[in-house]
Amino acid sequence: MKVFIGFLFTFLFTIQNFAQTLNPFHQTLANQVSQSNILQHLTDFENFGVKTFGSQEEDEALNWLISFYQSMGYTDIETQTVSAYGETGSNLIVTKTGTVYPDTYVIIDAHYDTINGPGTNDNGSGTSILMELARIFANVQTEYSIKFIHFTAEEWGLIGSQQYVDEVVIPQNLDIRLVFNIDQVGGVAGMNNNKVVCEKDIFQPHGNDSESAQITQELSNCISLYSDLGTVTDIAYGSDYIPFQDAGYVITGLYEYNESDHPHTPTDTLENMDPEYVFQIAKGSAGALAYFAKAYQNMGVNDSDLNRFIVYPNPADQLITIKAQPTNQLKQISLIDFSGRTVFQSAEKLDRDLIISTSQLPNGNYILRIDQNSYKIIVQHK
Numbered sequence: 001m002k003v004f005i006g007f008l009f010t011f012l013f014t015i016q017n018f019a020q021t022l023n024p025f026h027q028t029l030a031n032q033v034s035q036s037n038i039l040q041h042l043t044d045f046e047n048f049g050v051k052t053f054g055s056q057e058e059d060e061a062l063n064w065l066i067s068f069y070q071s072m073g074y075t076d077i078e079t080q081t082v083s084a085y086g087e088t089g090s091n092l093i094v095t096k097t098g099t100v101y102p103d104t105y106v107i108i109d110a111h112y113d114t115i116n117g118p119g120t121n122d123n124g125s126g127t128s129i130l131m132e133l134a135r136i137f138a139n140v141q142t143e144y145s146i147k148f149i150h151f152t153a154e155e156w157g158l159i160g161s162q163q164y165v166d167e168v169v170i171p172q173n174l175d176i177r178l179v180f181n182i183d184q185v186g187g188v189a190g191m192n193n194n195k196v197v198c199e200k201d202i203f204q205p206h207g208n209d210s211e212s213a214q215i216t217q218e219l220s221n222c223i224s225l226y227s228d229l230g231t232v233t234d235i236a237y238g239s240d241y242i243p244f245q246d247a248g249y250v251i252t253g254l255y256e257y258n259e260s261d262h263p264h265t266p267t268d269t270l271e272n273m274d275p276e277y278v279f280q281i282a283k284g285s286a287g288a289l290a291y292f293a294k295a296y297q298n299m300g301v302n303d304s305d306l307n308r309f310i311v312y313p314n315p316a317d318q319l320i321t322i323k324a325q326p327t328n329q330l331k332q333i334s335l336i337d338f339s340g341r342t343v344f345q346s347a348e349k350l351d352r353d354l355i356i357s358t359s360q361l362p363n364g365n366y367i368l369r370i371d372q373n374s375y376k377i378i379v380q381h382k
Helices: 024-031 035-047 056-071 124-137 159-172 206-226 242-246 275-293
Strands: 009-014 077-084 087-096 101-111 144-151 175-182 195-200 230-235 251-256 309-312 319-324 333-337 342-345 354-357 365-370 375-378
Touching (some): 024 206, 056 087, 056 124, 087 159, 101 159, 124 144, 124 175, 124 275, 159 242, 175 242, 175 275, 195 206, 206 230, 206 251, 206 275, 242 251, 333 354
Parallel strands (some): 175 251, 195 230
Antiparallel strands (some): 009 365, 077 087, 195 251, 309 319, 319 354, 333 342, 333 365
């Protein structure tokens, strides 16, 4: 759409990573999480019954998930056949392509198989969060590609995720920025569910431990920024991030702080968990996914107006050149970081091209304001 902001022509430059503070656009994404949607997904998940690996109930849940993603407009939807112990099920992989790093992936995952019960907490909670985030991010541009993955056979020993790593990740040498696992985050009915566990890798191979610790700290920060929850940090174990961790990838995850004793029983139902807690975790997860995948606001542009200016290179690296067409005079130009600090300001009027050095600027997103027009365009730096 066309956005009018006084008489400002605004360019957004990405010059690498940006500092982790509350991002107003990421806040709008977190605020789009719908508690009613979460509740409906949990209810629907529960109604499929016991979704044991290889069962008809699990297959029905898979078809439900596929239909959901199709209804959200996703087209890159794949299933991977998983076979073990004479049973067959499917992983579901839905890919959203990034605009700057299309071949580098942020994986966010949750298993959808259950054992001995409907598994509304374990792991309808994670499943419902992935679905809600997929809805919110369907039309949001991100620098990195996102893979929403629903794994099967987690309850049988991480079989679905292990086969995905063995048959897809390693053979294709996938470039994975991080794996963000969400498992059993439903809380306990009647308890004060005000914290969530952020999980980091401490196990062999140790080459990815420090990066996991950093990513997990960033996840914790996002939970605090975009939800009402507190956080604690603990070790990652026993869920679908482990095959990735074993292969040397950077992992993090979320797990409930008040641990329910209902999973893997017939009483793992909605009445024994806390949907408000799932809602808050979904908000924090939305902020975290936006941060990790570098979501940015896409503004509509009138193509005829673009002919008035040339800004290059795009993406920016050492220099930005701003060239006005012959019939236009450049007025005051400012480069502003996301904290609102002006890092460059030109003279009031310019009769020539302007070159701005970006080589000494910290990595981050910057807004270039040209005091002439009334819309925004977003460009990015690789």
